[in-house]
Amino acid sequence: VKGDLSVVIDVLRATSVITTLINFGCKKIIPVRTVEEALNIKEKNPEYILAGERNSKKVEGFDYGNSPLEYDSKLKGKTVIFTTTNGTKSIIQSRNASLVIIASLLNVNAIIDKINKSTFKKVNIVCSGSNGQISIEDIYCAGMIVSYVNGNLSEKSLLASALYLHYKHSPEKILSEVSSHGRKLVHSGLADDIVFCAKMNLYDNIPYYRNGVIQELRQ
Numbered sequence: 404v405k406g407d408l409s410v411v412i413d414v415l416r417a418t419s420v421i422t423t424l425i426n427f428g429c430k431k432i433i434p435v436r437t438v439e440e441a442l443n444i445k446e447k448n449p450e451y452i453l454a455g456e457r458n459s460k461k462v463e464g465f466d467y468g469n470s471p472l473e474y475d476s477k478l479k480g481k482t483v484i485f486t487t488t489n490g491t492k493s494i495i496q497s498r499n500a501s502l503v504i505i506a507s508l509l510n511v512n513a514i515i516d517k518i519n520k521s522t523f524k525k526v527n528i529v530c531s532g533s534n535g536q537i538s539i540e541d542i543y544c545a546g547m548i549v550s551y552v553n554g555n556l557s558e559k560s561l562l563a564s565a566l567y568l569h570y571k572h573s574p575e576k577i578l579s580e581v582s583s584h585g586r587k588l589v590h591s592g593l594a595d596d597i598v599f600c601a602k603m604n605l606y607d608n609i610p611y612y613r614n615g616v617i618q619e620l621r622q
Contacts, residue, residue, distance in 0.1 A: 417490025
């Protein structure tokens with residue numbers, strides 16, 4: 404992705420997990436593409452925590468999966484190696500931007516404020532999707548962002564905004580009923596994750612990605 408500012412979204416569930424980890428004081432998160440890469444980093448740094456999923460399930464042998472409800476203050480000061488099917492790949496692919504920030508519904512107002520206060524000429528919003536397909540929950544989050552930021556909007560942004568405004572007061576419905584990925588998670592017994600990821604502005608942190616590491620952006 405080329406451009407001054409990239410905003411990466413994977414509401415279900417990678418960017419919701421990252422925002423939650425930062426909230427609990429996680430020192431840094433290392434997103435990687437593959438399980439093998441995660442294990443290699445762990446071998447060299449045994450004190451690091453392994454987290455991630457494949458097909459919505461915790462990777463065998465990992466410490467944590469991809470549910471934000473798994474994480475708490477035990478992660479304060481820790482370094483987490485994180486790999487997911489979609490979200491971590493989108494973050495890594497956005498690395499050429501001047502700044503990459505991580506958005507979810509949990510911190511969306513902080514993201515909007517950051518964009519409106521910034522001087523970037525261009526903002527790219529990256530919706531991670533699911534297995535190469537668009538995910539309506541990511542578009543919904545993007546739509547909320549573009550509905551409240553200043554500047555000229557693309558046609559795609561206008562469509563995302565229209566979706567958000569239609570379901571403005573029903574984030575949980577978007578995630579659990581409209582989203583095909585959300586419905587799969589519900590059927591897999593992860594309905595509590597949906598409820599949590601649909602919470603608006605639970606946090607005010609902004610995670611950012613640079614030089615292979617995610618940390619909290621200090622304002």
